[in-house]
Amino acid sequence: MSSLNEYLKKSLNTIKKANWYRQEQTITSLSGSIIQIEGKNLINFASNDYLGLAGDSRLIEASLEATAQYGTGSTGSRLLSGHRDLHYQLESAIALLKQSQKALVFSSGYLANIGTISALVGKKDLILGDEYNHSSLKNGGKLSQAQTIDYKHCDLQDLVAKLSINRANHRHCLITTDSVFSMDGDLCPLPELIEIAHKFDCWLLLDEAHSTGVLGKNGAGCVEYFGLKTTDNLIQIGTLSKAVGSLGGYVTGGEALIDFLRNRCSTWIYTTALSPGDTASALMGTKIIQTESSRRQKLWSNINLLKKLFTQAKLNILPSESAILCLPVKNTSQALKISKKLSLNGFFAPAIRPPTVPTSRIRFSMMATHAQEDIENLMESYLIN
Ligand SMILES: *Cc1c(COP(=O)(O)O)cnc(C)c1O
Numbered sequence: 573m574s575s576l577n578e579y580l581k582k583s584l585n586t587i588k589k590a591n592w593y594r595q596e597q598t599i600t601s602l603s604g605s606i607i608q609i610e611g612k613n614l615i616n617f618a619s620n621d622y623l624g625l626a627g628d629s630r631l632i633e634a635s636l637e638a639t640a641q642y643g644t645g646s647t648g649s650r651l652l653s654g655h656r657d658l659h660y661q662l663e664s665a666i667a668l669l670k671q672s673q674k675a676l677v678f679s680s681g682y683l684a685n686i687g688t689i690s691a692l693v694g695k696k697d698l699i700l701g702d703e704y705n706h707s708s709l710k711n712g713g714k715l716s717q718a719q720t721i722d723y724k725h726c727d728l729q730d731l732v733a734k735l736s737i738n739r740a741n742h743r744h745c746l747i748t749t750d751s752v753f754s755m756d757g758d759l760c761p762l763p764e765l766i767e768i769a770h771k772f773d774c775w776l777l778l779d780e781a782h783s784t785g786v787l788g789k790n791g792a793g794c795v796e797y798f799g800l801k802t803t804d805n806l807i808q809i810g811t812l813s814k815a816v817g818s819l820g821g822y823v824t825g826g827e828a829l830i831d832f833l834r835n836r837c838s839t840w841i842y843t844t845a846l847s848p849g850d851t852a853s854a855l856m857g858t859k860i861i862q863t864e865s866s867r868r869q870k871l872w873s874n875i876n877l878l879k880k881l882f883t884q885a886k887l888n889i890l891p892s893e894s895a896i897l898c899l900p901v902k903n904t905s906q907a908l909k910i911s912k913k914l915s916l917n918g919f920f921a922p923a924i925r926p927p928t929v930p931t932s933r934i935r936f937s938m939m940a941t942h943a944q945e946d947i948e949n950l951m952e953s954y955l956i957n
Pocket of ligand 1: 680681682683685706708750754779781782810811812813820821
C-alpha cells in the first residue's frame with residue numbers, strides 16, 4: 573500500500589528543492605495600480621487589470637445593482653434556470669466590440685477554451701498548437717482526443733512542415749494560438765496564420781486573453797490590430813477577467829459556431845451560468861473599453877515609457893507588443909532575489925520561473941492607471957543594488 577501523504581510530502585519536497593514552490597499573497601485593498609499586500613503598499617506591476625477597471629466605481633455599482641436585483645448566484649445552467657437577460661446583453665456587447673456575428677459567455681476563459689476545442693474536434697482530427705500556448709489550450713487538446721502536435725513558438729516554417737506531413741491524414745484540423753503570449757508578451761503572426769489555415773484547410777482558434785481591450789484602435793484585439801476582418805474559419809476566445817475587469821470567458825464567431833456550442837459544448841451546458849454581479853460588471857467593462865479609448869492610449873504610453881527606460885538602461889527585455897514586459901534573468905534564485913528587492917522598495921513584480929516557463933524572468937504588467945512616476949521609480953529601484 574502506498575500512502576497518499578507520503579507521496580504528496582515527497583513531491584512537495586522536490587518542488588521546494590527546485591525553488592518551484594509557490595504560495596498565495598493576500599491583497600487587503602481595492603484592486604488597482606497601488607495595492608496593499610499584508611499591510612504594505614506596493615505599486616502593482618502584477619495585475620491583468622490592464623485598463624484599471626476592476627476597481628472602477630461604475631463596474632462595482634453595476635455589480636451591486638445586479639446582485640440586489642437578481643441575487644448572488646445564477647442558480648442553474650444557462651439552458652435551465654441560470655439565464656438572465658443580462659447574459660444576452662453582455663453577449664451582444666462582446667459581439668459588437670469584437671466585430672463578430674455572435675458571442676457566447678462562459679464562466680471562465682479556461683472553460684471557454686477547453687470546451688470549445690473539445691466540442692469542435694475529436695479522434696479523427698488534428699490540432700496544431702504553438703508550443704507556448706496557454707495551459708487551457710493544451711488541456712482542451714487533450715480532452716478533445718484529437719492528435720495534437722506542437723509547432724515551435726511562432727515558427728511558421730515549422731507549422732507548414734508539420735501540416736504538410738500530417739494534414740492529409742485527418743478529417744478536420746484546428747490551429748490554436750495565443751494572440752499575445754501570456755508569459756512573454758509577444759504577438760502571434762496572425763496574418764500569416766490565417767493564410768496558412770486557408771491554404772491547408774484548417775480552422776484557426778485565437779486566444780485573445782491579453783489582447784482584448786489592449787490591442788486595436790477600439791480595443792477589439794489582435795484582428796483589429798492587424799487591420800484584418802473576422803472570417804468563418806476564425807474562432808476568437810477571450811476572458812472577461814483581464815482588461816474587462818470582471819470574471820468569465822467568451823467565444824465569438826459566426827452564428828452557426830455559437831449555435832453549435834450552445835448545443836454541444838459541455839463546459840457551457842453543464843456548468844452554472846455566470847453570476848448576475850459578474851455579468852453586469854463585465855457588461856459595463858465591455859462598454860467602457862469601446863467608449864473610453866483614452867484609457868488604452870494611457871496604457872500604451874505607459875508601456876512605451878517602460879520600454880524606453882529599459883532601452884536607456886541597456887537592459888534587453890523579451891520582444892513584446894503588449895502590456896506584458898519581461899526581463900530575462902539568469903536563474904530561478906536570481907529571479908526570486910530581484911522580485912524580493914523590488915518588493916522591499918515598494919514594487920510588486922513577480923518572478924516567473926519553471927515549470928511555468930522554460931527560463932526565469934521578471935514579468936511587468938502595465939496598467940493605464942500607473943502614474944509616470946510609478947514607472948520611473950520602478951526603473952530607479954531596479955537599477956539600485
Ligand atoms: C488568463 C488566460 C486564460 C484563462 O482565462 P480565465 O478567464 O482566467 O480562466 C486563457 N488563456 C490565456 C492566454 C490566459 O492568459
